[in-house]
Amino acid sequence: xxxxxxxxxxxxxxxxxxxxxxxxxxxxxxxxxxxxxxxxxxxxxxxxxxxxxxxxxxxxxxxxxxxxxxxxxxxxxxxxxxxxxxxxxxxxxxxxxxxxxxxxxxxxxxxxxxxxxxxxxxxxxxxxxxxxxxxxxxxxxxxxxxxxxxxxxxxxxxxxxxxxxxxxxxxxxxxxxxxxxxxxxxxxxxxxxxxxxxxxx
Numbered sequence: 001x002x003x004x005x006x007x008x009x010x011x012x013x014x015x016x017x018x019x020x021x022x023x024x025x026x027x028x029x030x031x032x033x034x035x036x037x038x039x040x041x042x043x044x045x046x047x048x049x050x051x052x053x054x055x056x057x058x059x060x061x062x063x064x065x066x067x068x069x070x071x072x073x074x075x076x077x078x079x080x081x082x083x084x085x086x087x088x089x090x091x092x093x094x095x096x097x098x099x100x101x102x103x104x105x106x107x108x109x110x111x112x113x114x115x116x117x118x119x120x121x122x123x124x125x126x127x128x129x130x131x132x133x134x135x136x137x138x139x140x141x142x143x144x145x146x147x148x149x150x151x152x153x154x155x156x157x158x159x160x161x162x163x164x165x166x167x168x169x170x171x172x173x174x175x176x177x178x179x180x181x182x183x184x185x186x187x188x189x190x191x192x193x194x195x196x197x198x199x200x201x
Contacts, residue, residue, distance in 0.1 A: 002192040003027055004076035007038035008083040008094025015170040019126050019162075020082035022178050026185025027080075032192050035076075037069060039093040044069075046096045053103035054110040066100045073101070073151050078122045078192060080185075081144055085129040089139040098147045105150040116152045123148045123157030124188050126181065130166035137161045160184050 005024050009016040017038070024034050042065035052060045059066065073079075083090050090098065107113040125144045129136045141159065149155050162177055171178050189195070 001035045001072070001076060002032040003034045003078045003080060003189065004072050005034055005036040006079060006081045006097070007036065007040070008081060008097065009091050010040050010093050011084070012038065012040045014084060014168065015128055015165050016082045016084040016126070018171055018178075019128065019181050020080070022181040023080055023082065023124075023126060023185035023188070026182040026187075027189030029182075030186050030189025030192075031195065032078075032189035035072060037072065039097055042069075044093065044096045044100060047099035047102055053106040057103055057107040057111050057113065059100060059103045061100070066097070069097070070104075073104070077118075077120065078124075078188065079148070079151075079153070080124040080126065080188065081147070082126040083140065085127060085136065085140060088129075088133075088136060090143055095143075098143065098150075101147060101150040104152065108152065118152040119154060120193075121148070121151075121153035122188070122191055123153050124184070125157055125159040126161075126184075127159070128162040128165045128170075130164065132163045136163060158184075158188070 005020055007017055007020050011017065024036065027034055044066055045061050045064045048061065050060060083094055104116065108116045127137055127140050145155050148157060160181060
């Protein structure tokens with residue numbers, strides 16, 4: 001796996017899913033191997049705020065799909081996150097996933113397991129919203145910044161934001177935007193370790 005693609009919105013076929021699919025298509029055109037994980041296809045219980053992970057580095061919650069996601073987060077050298085905005089931030093299902101990375105944060109900051117740091121990790125954020133507010137993407141940018149920090153990635157990452165997209169088929173009104181997403185995925189795929197001139201389009 002070169003890239004883990006995370007979809008944090010509840011609609012399976014919504015605009016953020018279309019956006020992520022196009023990004024992944026571009027990354028695969030560059031030769032990248034991708035694995036996708038969508039919150040709409042999984043059950044993720046919310047963090048209880050119990051603090052147990054600060055002593056053990058592990059989450060006490062069991063019986064949901066975070067158990068299968070933790071190894072993917074640990075193995076992925078590159079991660080792209082795609083989300084729509086609900087009240088200017090990540091929807092509840094996606095936020096539950098992010099909150100459940102608290103054990104990974106605890107391993108490093110509470111337990112001193114600095115080997116979990118991955119300074120070479122590369123992140124990308126795709127986000128869209130229905131309005132055109134000046135600060136529309138400020139909250140989600142901060143949220144994903146500290147999500148990446150939690151899993152050991154650098155806090156800086158590339159991003160692509162789109163305003164005034166809503167309703168099913170939102171991208172059909174402006175196909176040039178999808179082209180931007182594809183090209184961003186292509187460029188991200190070409191950033192993977194070991195990518196050589198023969199991989200580039």
